[in-house]
Amino acid sequence: SQQGEEDPQALSIQEGENATMNCSYKTSINNLQWYRQNSGRGLVHLILIRSNEREKHSGRLRVTLDTSKKSSSLLITASRAADTASYFCATDRDSGGGADGLTFGKGTHLIIQP
Amino acid sequence: NAGVTQTPKFQVLKTGQSMTLQCAQDMNHEYMSWYRQDPGMGLRLIHYSVGAGITDQGEVPNGYNVSRSTTEDFPLRLLSAAPSQTSVYFCASSGSPRVPQHFGDGTRLSIL
Numbered sequence: 001s002q003q004g005e006e007d008p009q010a011l012s013i014q015e016g017e018n019a020t021m022n023c024s025y026k027t028s029i030n031n032l033q034w035y036r037q038n039s040g041r042g043l044v045h046l047i048l049i050r051s052n053e054r055e056k057h058s059g060r061l062r063v064t065l066d067t068s069k070k071s072s073s074l075l076i077t078a079s080r081a082a083d084t085a086s087y088f089c090a091t092d093r094d095s096g097g098g099a100d101g102l103t104f105g106k107g108t109h110l111i112i113q114p
Numbered sequence: 115n116a117g118v119t120q121t122p123k124f125q126v127l128k129t130g131q132s133m134t135l136q137c138a139q140d141m142n143h144e145y146m147s148w149y150r151q152d153p154g155m156g157l158r159l160i161h162y163s164v165g166a167g168i169t170d171q172g173e174v175p176n177g178y179n180v181s182r183s184t185t186e187d188f189p190l191r192l193l194s195a196a197p198s199q200t201s202v203y204f205c206a207s208s209g210s211p212r213v214p215q216h217f218g219d220g221t222r223l224s225i226l
Binding site for chain 2: 030031035040041042043044045048088090101102103104106107
């Protein structure tokens with residue numbers, strides 16, 4: 001079953017604007033990760049935020065995590081055409097040490113208009 | 115570094131045929147996994163392995179077999195292909211299941 005759900009499903013903005021994507025999940029987690037997927041390629045890891053962290057930055061990326069609401073957001077500032085891609089959140093279920101991998105949401109397709 | 119290499123990149127099969135999707139990584143990662151990606155469904159875990167000789171089922175294992183005889187290789191076998199297995203298949207590896215995963219570029223599989 002899908003753990004994470006991204007919102008919106010699609011987002012189109014002008015170059016230079018900020019893009020915000022949201023992710024909601026259902027069960028307790030150890031960490032939450034964001035990935036980017038360019039068309040026809042595999043997923044590339046962007047950032048990981050642990051369950052005891054509230055905010056994390058990496059370059060133009062800012063991720064927040066609210067475990068009480070079971071939600072996360074990814075902010076891309078000063079967007080560029082190269083940011084056009086699909087973005088996925090992924091959670092690892094807090095399964096007591098289980099090793100059963102990540103659960104991905106359905107993704108947000110971001111289009112940056114020049 | 116090659117990272118995670120998947121072959122073939124594209125494949126068309128007829129219903130009932132069998133085939134093996136190859137995945138190799140050169141990062142000495144213990145953890146490897148297979149996902150399928152369908153439109154509007156995100157990625158779903160098929161099988162995973164925490165080391166050579168150890169495999170387990172993920173969310174959607176039916177119709178697929180895996181084995182892990184070496185640290186580097188984690189092939190995915192379709193036993194009798196069905197149209198419902200038309201998808202893009204991704205292999206990933208990492209040092210453990212909860213750290214960032216390294217993905218291959220996928221195998222696009224069509225079952226007619």
